[in-house]
Structure formats: structure tokens, C-alpha cells
Amino acid sequence: MPLTVTMPQLGESVTEGTIARWLKQPGDAIAKYESIAEVITDKVNAEIPAPADGVMSELIAPEGAVVPVGQPICSIETADSASAAAEPSAAAASSVPAQAAPPAPATPQTMSPTQAVQPAQTHSASEAGTAQLGPAPSEPLAAEVVGAVAETQTDTQPETQPQPPSPAPTGSSAEPSGGNGAAGYHLTPAVRMLVREHGVDLREISGSGLGGRVTKKDVLEYVQQRDAGPVARPSSAPAPATPSVVSTAQAAQPAPSPTSVQPQQSPVPFTAGEGDTIVPLTPVRKAIAEHMVRSRQTSPHAYVMVEVDMSAVSTIRDRERAAFEQRHGVKLTFLPFVARAVIEALQRHPTLNASWSDAGVVVKRNINLGIAVALEDNLIVPVVRDADRLSIAGLATTMADLGARARSNHLKLDEIQGGTFTLNNTGALGAVMTQAIINQPQAAIMTMDLVVKRPVVVSDAIAIRPVMNLGLSFDHRINDGLQATRFVTAVQKLLEGMDPSGTLV
């Protein structure tokens, strides 16, 4: 069978990805691990490697499509599948669906009576309910079921099939694949039994399990509803899962809608006025927009800002910068100093290194510091993992490396996920006051603005001091002004209290 490639899990809270660009077209030869597509999630471009050698068979998701994690994006014809297709009878006898089964009707397959009474037909009852349902590309749920269950059965004559689930021969033994990866969607023994027992049409059930799997609970709830009264037939348009079949745990997360392949649409129709131009939305732009809107809708943002006297930091930096640059080939900026102070303050104020959940505030054990990097057409937040283990020098070199690779688009996937707190060096662009939007699902984001020399009052005298505004946007669900201000002033005190004769270690 052709190998179905699904949208990978691109980050812990990521539920879907956008196909930015297909790097391979149908007919192109593919080597294992070769990149086949560029995918965009919240803020990052990632390339999907080919799981096997072969030839690109079909692009299931078009460019620009938003695909939930675990849903198919393309299929690859591998050497195995080619030989299998050449011997339909052998393939039918095996427990693997024989045909390529693109969402369009597959190659007709005729069934001989001998095949129809093969022992595998004991399983066919569960498929009988689905067999008569042709796969419709516009119905993703059907496509899922087809992908897993009914692949070769679309071509058996539906009208001759018994409607309810008497274990009649339905044709090939198109068994669900045993959860061995690519398709990712299978029927467990319990679900099969229930489907057979209750004569359930799997197409009518939205799977609440992993990768859209229909669970035992889904079937039982469906049967209960169906038997209780008339069930609203799903329209041909993909509908979001009904609440009754979405499990509570999932409801807590942004539930991936079963709309598996649907280009994102702007909610408000818009027409350009005279002289206006429309800049087409790049996938990156859409991803950023989606993330920003979601963050604002998710977290009630509140803000706090303090001024920091950067004299001590400046003294250290001025003294060390030449030697540091020579030794590490990296500029010594204020960023690693502030980062170090933020890390220490987070250790004392752990609820700022946290996430909201309905079960409670999740206080993170690790401090993975995200550093916002502004690119011409993108925003990336590479993550310094276990940042609390690094010295100022270590932070400087690590962040310089991540920043450089962010600019050259060479970050690895695990370098842009798992952040627990974000620091944004807005001063690098010249800003003196900023209110940032929280990088979900974190509790807060800190901005460090430009260090400017300003007259300040020190012991009733006016002195010239390098001053920096330090701003915090925080999720008011998790922390109140009290905690947030304590945290920000802790960073302030750590920076102001640095020993001017200190080192970077």
C-alpha cells in the first residue's frame, strides 16, 4: 500500500500545522529522510522528512491547508507498495489494504467467490457498516475511516451489501492497520466488537482519541444517543465534533476540529478600496496572526514596568566585552545579563514560570528561556533549555548561536519548543516602552527596552545613569499584580545589585 504521511506532532501544545510548500510533487523520486514539505506551526518553519524511499504519489493536503496533527498530508508509493499493487490477490489475502486508495475512487477490484469466503471475513462485519460508504475527499472523517478501514471496499457493489452488520462477505479483508505508524488511525478490538454488535456507521462518529481515533467510549456514547432518539445526520460539510463525543480532557485543550484539510479563511469578507493593495498572507503571517489572536483571547494580559539602573551591568560589560568578543567571537550585549537575572528571579517566583490549566496552575520544573528573535518576515522564539544551568557567558554564546541559526532558518524543532518564559530584547530595535503579547502557553513575557543615559536622582543629587525600562506582560489568571511586581522588581534588584567587579561566570 502507499505509505500515508501524516502531520507530525511539531510541539507539545501544537495541534495543527500549515503546509507552506510542497518540496516534492507527484511523480518525484524521494529518498528516505529527504525533506518533502515545509510546514508552519505557530511560529516556525519545519521541514517534514520522508519516512521511506519511494515516489511521491499524491498530495492530500494542498499548500496553505491547515492540517491537524495525525491527519494525512500525502502518500508515497514505496517499492513494497508497488509490488503489492501488482498482485492484487496476494494483497487482498494479506491483512493490508491493497490499493492506493486515494480519496478518489480507487481502482476497481473484483472479488472472486473464493476470496469472499476466506476466513478473514469474520472481521468483515465491522467493515460492512462502512463498506457502502464511498470515500469523499470533502469529508475528512470519511477519509479517515476509508484510510484505515474501507480502502479496498469502495469498489464492491454497495447495493449488494447487507445493510446491517450480519457477517456477510464483503470482499477483501481490508483490516485496519495495527497502529503501526503511518496511518496512525486504527480500530481497537473493543471498537470493532461494538461496531459489529450495534451496527454502527463509523462515519457518523467523531473520534475523540489519539489522532482522531474512534474510541470505545465514542461508540458507546454514539449508540446511546442514537438509540435514545433521532440523530442529526452530519451534513456533507465537515462539522466540528459535537460536545457529547468530545471527551472532557480534550475539551480542555483547543480541540482539533475534524476538519482535516481546509484552507484557513479570513473570518470577515473584505474588499479592497480604490488604490489599496492587498499583500497576500504568507503562511507565516497567518500563523503569527492566529497565535496573537489566540493569546489575547486566552490570557487576560496585565502589565507592569520598572526602570532599572544598569550602571553595574554596564561597568562589567564595558570591562569584559573586548576580551569576550575575542575569545568567543560573539558580541557581549545586555541580553545575557538580563537573562541571568530573569532566571534567578524565576527560581524565586516559580508561578511566573508556569502555565494555566483547568486542573490548576502548572508550575514548570525546568526553566527553558525563550528569546524572541525578530526577522524581516517572521518571529521566532528559540529556546535556551535548562537556562538555569548556564552562566552569563554560557547564555551569551548559546543565545548568539540560536539567534544566528534562527536568522539562517537552521533551528531544529526541539530548539523552538518547550519554552517556559520568554524574554524579548526590544531595546535592540530602539524601543523604550513595549507591551508584548504572551507566548502561549506561558505565564508571562518580559521586554527589555533600550538602555538610555538619563539624569536620575541619587542620594538627593542628580547623576547620569544608564537606565532601562523592563516590562512584563503577564497572564492575570495565573498571577496578580503582587506576584508580577515582586518578580519584576526582583529582576531589577538583581541587575542593579550586580557586583561591578564581578565576572561573567
Added chain:
Amino acid sequence: MAEKTYIEAIRDGIREEMRRDERVMIIGEDVGAKGGVFGVTERLQQEFGEWRVLDSPLAESLIVGVAIGAAMNGMRPIAEIQFQDFILPAVDQIIGEAAKMRYRSNGDWGVPMVVRSPFGGGVHGALYHSQSIEAIFAHIPGLRVVVPSTPYDAKGMIIAALRDPDPVLYFEHKRCYRAIKGDVPDGEYTVPLDRARTVREGSDIAVFSYGMMVHTSLEAVDRLAADGFSCEVTDLRSLRPFDREAIVASARKCGKVLIVQEANLAVSVASEVAAIIAEECFADLDAPVMRLGGPEIPAMPFSPPLEQFYLVTPNKVEAKLRELAAY
């Protein structure tokens, strides 16, 4: 009915049975004057004298060997092994002799002996006072292996063990001793030695566990209950023989299974429970059978953070349950 700790319940059971049956005696390290390192046999020597509560040398092979001889000569001995970690010198007596006696004598001889021993970690016991090696004995035909998790079961099962005509290994999780309290009836009652117990009824995930891990699992299950997930928790209680009927019934009912134990997983109690379910419940499963246990390293470390890493905690159970719930 009074609320008692787990350790008091064991002591009550032993004391009452010693009053009723003068064949019951105790032999072990420090069980007499000191009353046991954990205090299970406290004040028993004062009441029953030093011939019924015998302080032994530091030789586990002797403790069990003497108990076997006493049992075959009409006594009902309890052999106390101070820590399960130290039971290994007595393995030949337990597996080589006691377990086989009834079989090799064609039913003429039995060994009505109870070997009591505390196991488990989480008490900063380090390498030699934290192990959970019950699986070694659960493998052996001819033995009964039981692990009570509540004071009620602790008393009822020690009395039942003392009345059983064959060797019973009665393992006590040392973290339960003073942490777990519950109602314990006064006077005589027994709890069957081969029956699991449904601790919590539920329908979504079947959780199987024993000893302290029952309580750890319950804590996690309660957290999931708040999110609308209903887990059924079964306390296995008997690790030999397993209560297949109860295991199969709960697994069938829920379709998703998590087995929780403190010991490492390879060739363990959890392995056997998973195998029973795989054999008997295939058509009812809605997810792979999952297991949670200690890591495959030689022993529980002393360092507190490393001990925490080793231990199965409510957080770890919760994470695994959520994984199953989402499957």
C-alpha cells in the same frame, strides 16, 4: 470498630490469633525485646514469653529454616524477615523446601508457615532497605504471596494466613505502616487470601495495583475524576494466585488498563497481569495495556531527588492515566 494504623492492625491480628491459638509463634531478628525494627511485634514477648516470640541470630536461612521445621511439627510460626531485601539468604528454604513440601510428600506434609516482611521504598532506605522483590516469589508454585494495602485487610489477611495449611508470604509496604489508617473491627475476622478487591468503581480505565501503590493510584484517579474520567481501581491483594476473574472483569468493563507497581517492570507482577488481560480480554481492549513501575536500575538510590525519580508518584500515575484517557 476503631480507626487504626496499618501496623496496629497487623499487630492486633497476630496478638489475637496468638491468644486463640497457642501454636502461633514468632521468630525473627529483634522481634522480642525490641518489638521489631518497625514495632510490629511490640509488647508481644511481654505477653507471650520468649519461647513464643523468639529473637533469632542475624541469619535469615535459620529464621525460615526453623520456622519450616516448627510448622511441620505442629506449630504455626511467623518468620519475620526484617526487610524484604534480606530475604535472599532464605530463598532456598522458601522456594527449595517450603514451596515444594506438599507436592513432594504427595500431600502428606504441609508447611503452615507465614513469612512476614516489609518491602518498598520512599522512606530514604537506600539500596538495601527499599526493594520490592515480591515478583521472585509470585513466580513460584506452592507459595501464596499476599500484600494488604489497608488496615482492614492487614488484620483479616494475617489471621487468614496463619490458618492456611501452606506457606504464605505476607508482604507489608513499609510506607503504609503509619501513613495508612482505617477502620478495623475488633475481634476475629478473616479476609480471603486469593481475592482482589475493587477499591473504586469506574468505567473508563481499569487500574490494577497493590500495596502502597493502591493509595498512590487513588490520588491520581481522584484528579482525573475531577475532569470527568472514571477509573476503576482494583487492589490485587494476592500476587499468587492472581484473582483472574476480578482482573478480567474489570479490564473487560473498561477496555483500557493501567497496572501500577513500585517494582521495576521486567518480568514482574505487572507483566503477569498484562499477560492475563492479553490472553483473556483481547476483544475488549480499546487501548494497549499500559504499565507503570520503577526504572530498570539495580536498586532505589539514597539521594532524595534520585529516590523521587525512582518512585512511582501520583503525578506519574496521573500522566499515564491521561495518556490512556486520550488514546
